[in-house]
Amino acid sequence: MAHSSNSTLAHHFVDSEQQFDASKMGMWIFLVTEILFFGGLFATYIIYRAWYPDLYIMASSQLDTSMGAINTGILILSSLTMALSIWAAQHNDRKKTTIFLAVTIICAISFMIIKYFEYTHKFHLGIFPGANYTFTGIDHVKAPQFFSIYFMMTGLHGIHVIIGIGLISWLIFKNQKQAFNSSYYTPIEIIGLYWHVVDIIWIFLFPLLYLID
């Protein structure tokens, strides 16, 4: 095999195909740990719901279904534009790659803005996680517990969205410096995988938290 002149190929890989697959596999292993990371919270959710089914029905009424639904739509759109940015990179279309990545970031920021309004509304009512809970509108002794679970799950998800915004911004920066083309777009691909997992987590959080009633 001829020596590659490809500057993106590290010397310990046979070819860029092998390098691409190795990067992708590494990302999938990381995503497995992410799923199990959130899995602990989902397990907590399930166990408490099995213990206190009435609590979930009562407390869920404090969550705004339309805000949750809009955020679901926003994240689906952002997943689409993330995938489209890879499609654009595969077609050597640098401008479109940047546009699709930028739309993804705009969606992510919109998601966080809506989340901010949801959180501040709850804080205003005295709905805080744990011992700071002062809201009296839900007649259930375990009401603070539901909102601790709510804040931990949506909070950890929100942190992932913010990290995603940072990663995708870096992709735009690199793309503008002409780092990617149809034969090398590995960072877009694997950050895309991360972003889709963030979307999947929300796909489950939305019905589990907002649509109980």
Added chain:
Amino acid sequence: MNGHHQLSLKVLLGTALALGVLTILTVSVAKIHIPSPFNIVVAIAIAVVKAYLVVMYFMNLKNDKKFNLLSFGFSILFLLILVGLTMLDTMFRVEVIPGF
């Protein structure tokens, strides 16, 4: 040249459309108040279908190396073990642990 799977614009847009329709469906179904526990079953079933679409078409696991599919499958398996084994404990206690 490279064996990377070329994404199809039609498939990506179709997937997004299906996800949008399923989101509207899950909100509508929640509004008609199916008796418990079937409301949970329906909500989770729709979420699983949506997650399947994202994993297979957006994340392109359908055309990816089988090892990645295997890794993903194991993460779900171990999640079910985590939830299942824990519930074998928590659901069969005479009393909920005091303070929980």
